[in-house]
Amino acid sequence: MLSAPGAAWAQQPGDDADADMDVIIVTAQKREQTLQEVPIAVTALSAADLESARIEDTKDLQFNAPNVFLSANRNITIRGVGSQSFGGTSDTNIGILNNGVFLQSGSTFGDYFDLERIEVLRGPQGTLQGRNTTGGIVNFISQKPTDEYGGYVTLQAESFNGIRATAALNIPISEQFSQRFAGNFIKRDGYTKNFFDGERIDGRDQYTVRSSTRFDNGTTSADLVLTYFNEDSNRANAVKSLCLPDPATGCSTDGVDTQFPLNTFPLDNFLLGGITRPGTFVDNPPDLRSVVIDINPVQDNDDFLATFELNHDFGDFLLTSVTGYREGNSRSIRDFDQGYRPNAFNPGTFGARTVADDGNGNGVLTYQLFDQPTDIFVTTTDYRTAQTAAGFREQFSQEVRLASDLDGRFDFLIGGFYLDADGGGSVNTYLPAAAVVALTTSGAVESYAVFGEVYVDLTDELEFIGGLRYSDDKKSISTANGLFALPAPNVAEESFDGITGRAVLSWSPDVAWSEDANFYASFSRGYKSGGFNPGNAVNPTFEDEVIDAYELGAKMILSDGAVQLNTAAFYYDYQDLIVGNIVGTLATNVNIPSSEVYGFELEGVYAPGNGLRFEGALGLLNAQIKSPFQSSDAARGGAFFEIRGNDLPNSPDVTLKLAAEYEYEVGDQWRLTPRVDYYTQSSFFSREFNTPSDEVESWDQLDLQLAIDNDNMPWDVTLFVKNVLDEDSITFLETNSNLVGSFKSAFLLDPRIFGAALHVDF
Template sequence: MITAQKREESLQDVPIAVSAFSGAALERAQIENPQDIQFSIPNAVLVGNDRFTLRGIGNNAISSTADNGTQTFFNGATVALSPQDEFYDLERVEVLRGPQGTLYGRNTTGGAVNVITKRPTSQLEGFAFGQAGNFDSVKLQGAINLPMGERVRQRFAGYWLKRDGYTENLATGNGIDGREQFGVRSTTEVDLPWAVTGRLTLQYFEEDSSRARETKRLCKAIAVLGCSPNELGFDSPNTSAVIMQTLLRSPIFTGIFPPGGDIYAGAPNPQDLRKIAADYDPKTEGENFIGVLDLSKTLGSLTFTSLTSYSEGKSKASTDWDNADLPFRFLRPITYQLGPDRQVTTDRLLTIDQFTSRSRTWSQELRLVSDNDGLFNYTAGAFFFDSKGRSRFEIWHPAIEFFTRAIGLPAASQHVDNDTPYSRTKAWALFGESYFQVTDATKLTVGLRYTDEEKAIRTRSIVLAAPTPYVVAERDWQEWTGKVSLDHRLDLSFTDETLLYASVARGYKGGGLNPGNAVDPDFEPETVMAYEVGAKNQLLGRALQANLAAFYYDYTDLQLGQRIGANAVTANADAKIWGLEGEFLWRPTENWLFDSNLSYLNTEIGEFLTIDAANPAQSLTTRTPAVPVNLAGNELPYAPAFKVKIGGQYSFGVGDWTGTLRADLTWQDEFYAREFNTPNDRIDGWALADLQARLVRDDGRLELQAFVKNVTAEDNIVSSIIEDALIGSYRNVRLLEPRTFGASILVRY
């Protein structure tokens, strides 16, 4: 049972492409977090291990006012889940593929991910889980359900995770990209007067770890650019092309900078994707709180629901900006800033960057759902949303500090400072969806939504220049989205149940602002016309479930972010997308179970002239005019053409126990990290194999497990970004986890 249409229905009755995972299915496939679940969803990519792209649609914009194209929901409420959080004590996860503009609204052009937690029951019950593995990994989980009288039910759940880093920093001798985090949740359900049921869910997440934003520097050194735009390697950037070298050679460093000194000369870059050499280890701190209040009342065939949510979060992440352990030394120690609160006196050239953010969001949805036995049903509602935040990205480098100080700039200019102390999005919407039972076998769905939103921002960027006043900008947009769908249940001799459906839907993602850019002060909303046909089948005496979908998207004003020099701008382009998907679940006997998903995706950008930051004409040291390139015919970023996942398990009796052996294999085709589709943008295809063995006592109260993930120890790259021309335009990449193994015990009571 799922709630993809905001009413409880069987997965096979819903005319939408949905990947649904019960708590048991999550456990069966070792899906412990968002990174794991991407392998079991057709046409899904988790960009940088933290942002979903579905069917080629995610968030390619660069702006504090940009929105994700795949929206996350928590118990049905619009909240920003922390992508670093773990899955624990869940009822199910539903992933809706394709635009969901009617019921779910703005920012679901790619789809929607709804995480649904377990509800309290009237029984005293719970579980305790412990797992240990390599990299000194320890994970603890638990939950307890407390009946508190006839009208009140309470459930507490939580987890704690600690492990060493998967990447070794040879300069410090430490493992980086490690984890130390925990999450706790309280769910209270109360039967209120007037037959109202209330459920309050409170969840908190905290992290203090060595998580790395980017984990490996790749570069083939050349003149002019620092790093080749067409070839990658394990070099450091060519010193002559690093703009910081130019600043360091200025007269203000006479007597400090050695004659002919090369700041990157001899800087190690190990030829191993799991090893780096940086002056110090990255550090990440974060907190996230979510509260959701769900009030519902059923009166006859009508159910009224009020869904109120509030969330707030903050994060701080810092790392070595030049991502290097430089052998270079100044002729004598100098004193300079290394971060907002730290001053050093050293002959070493040390750098640091820091990203900080805070946000708070609340939303309110009022919904009326009918459940008549007749020919007509409907869902109608209103939605309100208010989100406010601030963010700041800062870079400290002695060359910047000394150069700006020498030319008389104030202290605020002595480091790079991209500051957005205020950004806000406010939106409201009215929506409705009607269901007409045309015949016993045929149903027509018609939906419509009106959205009104406004965005405001205050921001400025200081890069080797005097501070400018904060730029204040605001815009508002209004948009209609909707859907028409027809589904028909077939009575065929060779199937037990078949549902065919065809739909036309319009999706919408809000626009945003590029303050300080006189040429492109803002970017337009994305809109997509999506055409889809599908079939949901039960075959072989319901032993085989086969769900198929084909889709075509006509995209208008797709948002694409461009990095040019030390600045970023988001522009709009058109695109065409089409694809095929299949999801299969087969139990040929009581002992065997197989699941798989297959997908194909074709993306093509329309006419679009833009600037490539990897082009020599865009270097900060050149004065030649910018050279635009036409991206017509290029593929969208993070849109692999093929993806295949196959899983299988065999269960057998062992006395009072049931044993299960399971294997999962995922293969994903190559794709591009940027819309420019250059050789350096290409990320190779990869494969991932997992194995596990389980023993479950027949009463279900005790479970033992041993597992190996990434059996062949592949170093699979999942994302790549181009770094600033100030330090050589090298590529920073992220990877999937290396081979991990361990064992766990689960006790239910």
């Protein structure tokens, strides 16, 4: 068969592969295949790719795959499809998998380290990949233990007093058992200077440890991976506020500036009528990496994940079981108004409230500021706000698959999936009114699915793949509001279900001009279940969204193995797109009936020999709302606006990556490998309203490095500079609650970082 599952289980790179061209084995179809065989748009990054391009986290990952974009430093968007919704039971559009286990809340457990590969699948994954996703998946596969003793240590020193350390140790226990330990540690100062107290914020102090145990007797294999992540940082993903003041709304939608919003917050008048003075904000520094805030951020996280994969080969059938368990907690503190307002209160009597005078004509208030971990009160002349958040997550998942390896032209794969996930938390907003706006939410998701695919060789060169999946999602939510009474009921339950799948024709002709050609045409449907708007009595629920995707692709190896070229053209019929806004303290998610996405992608590698290697990835995208739709914009007083014809959020028209490296010998066995990586993307909008204040300008990223190694030495050194031009690149402009004037929070890429890394094998 062209790509029978059994034939691919033990597949290795062919002997005729060019020495300078990577042959990567992927599991995008739940069976081991070379990247070029898979009739799906996949970017696969091997351990060597991750090292050579210095892909250390998700911000770096977006530079290395077309039409893949990281918004708000946490949400991945693929081909214009990404999570725009809010709420405890809202699903992700992009599935995050760790060793094949679907993560309900999408964490990637800190920075990347000791990975075998990362697979980025673009397009709806409606059959095989964990839960249903409409945009794609990212699967992180950790290094497996081997039967050889050894390991490595990497120490990296970088700017901002940064230290990174990674280590791994592989221990063969017996002929059938092996063990691997790995760990990663990061500590650095913050990139942002707070002129209120002179401290640097947005620093990191985190570590991850991993244990991998493998059993393999040739017929049965089992892999148990345990991962624990801990963080205690003064990190805030977005620390810079931007606002073009507007007397009606606080911040204008006509653009952004570094000015603070006017003192027109609704809660000022509602809770502090007449008490607050206008124009009390201290100037917001124009530098995007400088702030004046009176509450420094806090970020505490711990996360544990266990994955267990069991495979048993019956000869004609392979039985696979994938089990996952996860639990974690998080706590954060941030400055709610992202500014400093000294002497903000008028002394006097205001109705039933009397505000004391400090003797200088300034009002003095006593109120709760935040809980850390016990309640903290302040007596102050300053307007100080804080917001604390605490959350928990727990999930169990089980997937079972049976794949055939039959003689003849037909094979199949069938399976079932179960997920039980709980999560929730509380958000407390502290305001100078002896009142706390508190929202507590807990939600649960129970998901069942059955799925299957058939693989039929119509001819020796033409294969048909057909798959179906039925998903049933049961969701429940409970909400409580500590300031404003919620309309009953505040507990809700709902069920969502859908049938999805794919159909693919894959043609692999034997042609003289390509050593390995694969042309495919596919249709796939992806589904994202609906959910709840916590505490929102007007719009308590929202519906499913569905994407029907059509794709034509080609994968080729050319020029005697020196060129690898993959292309894809796609069209999406996007139905009931889910988007959300924060109105006050409540999430409001709605469905936009119809949108349209189409585009083109090209990925290429050229390795002509003599140590030269060139890489490129181009993404072209058009993503627009097609149906008439009136949407309420909280940033403009809740008024409704027609958004037909607007671009989907976080959808740059163009993304482009170019890279080149040259490995050459110097002296006795010494090698130097300089490398340059360049990435650029066009402008885009961060919200579906496409106002001038939603537009994020285009930006570039230029990275340089020089690797030094010797065949006779167990170590190598890399000197590097990331973001050479020190650009303040914005990845997202988040519109905050209208309670604080709807100012924008700017999410930034890292500034210029330079350093050196020492890697030692043993």
